[in-house]
Amino acid sequence: MERQAYRIDKVGSTSNLKLVTESLDEPQANEVQVEVHAIGLNFADVFAIHGLYSATPKGSFVPGLEFAGVITKAGAEVSGFKKGDRVMGVTRFGGYASHLNIDDRHIVPLADDWTYEEGAAYLVQGMTAYYALVFLGGLQKNQNVLIHSGAGGVGIMANRIAKCYDAFTIGTIGSDKKLKVLEAEGFDAKIVRSKKFGNDLEEALNGRELNLIVETIGGEIFKAGYNLLAPQGRMVVVGASQFASPGSKPNYLKLLWKFLTRPKIDPQQMIQENRSVMGFNLIWLYEKVDVMDDLLKDMAKLDLGKPMVGQVFEFDQLHEAIKLFQSGRSTGKVVVKTNA
Structure with missing residues (x-):
């Protein structure tokens, strides 16, 4: 299938971040394909775009560490999730996209009374x-x-x-x-x-x-x-x-x-x-799924309430969202909605 994604081929400037249409492979056996509805912005995104983050992927990549959306396909070995499930998740970059494939160990169910924007504001x-x-x-x-x-x-x-x-x-x-x-x-x-x-x-x-x-x-x-x-x-x-x-x-x-x-x-x-x-x-935790599970279980025992979503932008306003985030004027979480 085809998706829209914000991809950067050369780090160093946010102006190098371009919206492209590209192919997305079928999910692997242990993956789900998610139609992304909301993306959360993080400082690590900006540092990666500027080339100042040690975990930045080499070559061309899609930034973004967290998202919320709906599963559209599930791999053959996925048993805990199915098509139509609302989820939130973390990814080692790749979140700035309309659709993505993700290991099912890196997603969790999104509560029925939570919006996609709230889901994209919680995990990181x-x-x-x-x-x-x-x-x-x-x-x-x-x-x-x-x-x-x-x-x-x-x-x-x-x-x-x-x-x-x-x-x-x-x-x-x-x-x-x-x-x-x-x-x-x-x-x-x-x-x-x-x-x-x-x-x-x-x-x-x-x-x-x-x-x-x-x-x-x-x-x-x-x-x-x-x-x-x-x-x-x-x-x-x-x-x-x-x-x-x-x-x-x-x-x-x-x-x-x-x-x-x-x-x-x-x-x-x-x-x-x-x-x-x-x-x-936090990128270190991405590879430590057992630690992530323990964190989420312990957090669930606390009465933390819903995350505060401060500002919401449309997908074609991603650059404006990043500018606000960089300015230091934002409060709560800055979230970008996709066109899904």
Whole structure:
């Protein structure tokens, strides 16, 4: 069959991302073919398009890590799904398309009362937040948690998960225009990041220990948070938005300067101060299906509610969606609907 897909032949600029019509093979025995109804945008998409992501495929590829849609065909060995099932899923790139083939281990049923847009907004954000907080961060009841990019998809989910553990949560944002989102999501303290972030964080803690940080920024913000971590405190790095570029292509000199001047941590000092820094890449989880299953089962036990879909674009507006996402002005999840 033929499908529409946004394909990039040469990384380096979003302007190289072109909408094409191309053939899609029949699904293999362990795969299903999905008519995609909604696509979720992620920072990894932009970094891959710019050629700054180590997991970026070589040569021509279709970006996109998550989607929701309807199964149109099922391979001979697929037993848990059938034609007509509504599903949401994750893919190691390939999501920016009207149709795709996917291993049935990488999809889950989409609840009847969830929209396709909500389905495309849940898996990457939810698994990132849960893996960071619980699996790596070791979140315990009544701890104090700093969550950067609190009005974004991961930040919102991280706060909801932390609240299930009765945590005191501090959310940070880049603009006071997003304060209403933090208020609606029930963050206990809110910080608009600035050059006095360290002082603002200390004030927000108000004598409390800082036990856990979900770090997404980098640079001086990273450094200020690390310096206030309590003994046995953990910082889990899930992103580095300081390296994001608002334009169609990166400013490589600026990126190089940020890279060379990024904070350095002495392992010996970490031992003396009893602090930890961890990081992970969600693409790694793609190959660890058993871990993904455990994450989703554990998340299902929590009352996390539906994901917040902030902005929805049409398929032919994908470039506009990416521009908004890069600008830092979006809240919740940015989703693109296909023409299905």
